[in-house]
Amino acid sequence: MKKHLFSVAVATSVLMAGTSVAQADLLDDVMERGYVQCGVTEGLPGFSNPDDNNEWTGLEVDYCRALAAAIFDDPDAVRYTPLTTAVRFESLSNGNVDVLSRTTTWTMSRDTDLGLSFAGVTYYDGQGFIVRSADGVTSALELDGAAVCIQSGTTTELNATDYFAANGMDASNFLTFASRPETVQAYIEGRCDTYTTDASGIAGDRTKFDVPGDHIILPEIISKEPLGPAVRSGDTRWFNITRWVLNAWLGAEELGVTSANVDEMLESENPEIRRLLGVEGDFGAPIGLSADWAYNIVKQVGNYGESYEANVGPSTPLGLDRGLNALWTNGGLHYPMPIR
Template sequence: MKKQLITCAVAAAMATTSSAAFAQTLDEVMERGFLQCGVTEGVPGFSFPDENNNWTGLEVDFCRGMAAAIFDDPEAVRYTPLTSQVRFESLANGNIDVLSRTTTWTMSRDTDLGITFTGTMFYDGQGFMVREESGVTSATKLSGAAVCIESGTTTELNAADYFATQGMDLSNAVVFVNQDEVVQAYLDGRCDVYTTDSSALAAERSGFPDPEAHMILPEIISKEPLGPSVRSGDTQWFNIAKWTLFAMLNAEELGVTSENVDDMLGSENPSIRRLLGVEGDFGTPIGLSADWAYRIIKHVGNYGQLYAMHVGPDTPINIPRGVNSLWTDGGVMYAPPIR
């Protein structure tokens, strides 16, 4: 009995200490009055600024969802455009609170950089784009081609691995520091091929002067699970970020949208009642109000709404849901239940 009491006391002390330590980021954000979100320098459909520096996109709306959960205000966000080379350092150093920037979740990034991925927002894979006039219809025919690549990304290693396994020559790789330089070099004809995540290829092509003059080849050569990340060691902040995404996915599965969420408050479905904070309190354990998920859905929407709005078939980017469909629709998008 004495040993059990000591163990319980130690556990309670650890919980108290951990709770105090893990509240740091949320406290800082609330005191500041806004969330600092790291985004791309501009990828349509994911994180892209207009002429007035108003940011939109799937990854932007993730940050807006976090702000809605915390402040009941999706506009309580400031955006920091980051290159691939500085994005992880900016997060680890505390210059941003969350990184939501077309970033691939890999083991080394998840274990070596002092950051933690919170989930997969978009399942992607690396592809290749060429000009239609080139006559190339397969990535297996790219040996010796001049290939535009952004440095500091998984793209470089993936391309090297693919060319090596196919017995092809990649000696003409043309490497640039940021995405804008890569795109411009491709448009200027400095390279024959542009390679990056297939979603980014579709996004960039949508803004070309003549999108139909460019073709994305059928081969997908890698797994690129893209998702947001936070600094390691702050469990509370990690949970807020993680469950923001999960709330969006659960809302889509349950049919709760930004348009019907107020009506859904009267639902008899226990899963919907828990999601919206009508039944139980799942916000307090992570430092939020009981209606944290209601705020996300009301102000921002569910995952399906965001996908359709920013990158879906009815947008210029035109990416079918495919593997990013819910598990109930043949995809792999799946969120743990709120219970």
């Protein structure tokens, strides 16, 4: 019996050692390569959108930049791969991208069946509908029998089907399209009465319309869509980096640390701020990063609130109030885990 237990212990140790080596691979590869390969939306204002010079901006892009700042002390050490809904998970699984930061909803099936791990939530969203103001529709409950454009292979399709069925509405005129641009274009061309996707995405798309004011987003939100970055499962160190970058980004806002005052905050007596900025303790070493990894995020990218206001907030064309995306201290859902 003792011999058997010893053999099991040895086998377990070997397995754990092998796992540790495997877990170190992606960070090592990324550092050797010199940049993070980030999978993003094909082009969605406020979240991940390229300009004419192929410079990417947006809330999800800023997460990628924060990741690069933490690893390389350089927020520009990122390359972006625009991905359609149909290929996003395959692209992550086969290693074409290191992290997926692309309006992707965290669901149980994705978390358990696809070999993915979600680092957290960057944006709490919900599915909505957009219609032409001239049609006089004021509620999604008035869309019985309407032609609805939907992107196939998304949670959007199932949510809309469930919503119509639950409300006794005719869903026979649903039109599905392979990509987001095709879906939006079909609506613009008048092939459907409405299209449905995450409400934030609709707000972003509307900014590109010739006359945004001719279209209204209906008040009903028919689903929960917690959007966040995902990585391949099985690489604990890389997963921890992606998760704690998000927590530090949010935590900096909670502690009042901004890109403008971060250097002054190095002298703070607040132990939480001192740990965040690497003045006290070394929380970078366990995940393979320098002690000032979170300082680099705030200094070079800003905190979550700064990114939100710059990309999707009330003063931007999207005009999105914080709402659920406020910190828990302000009535929202964002609750950063403590660095200690």
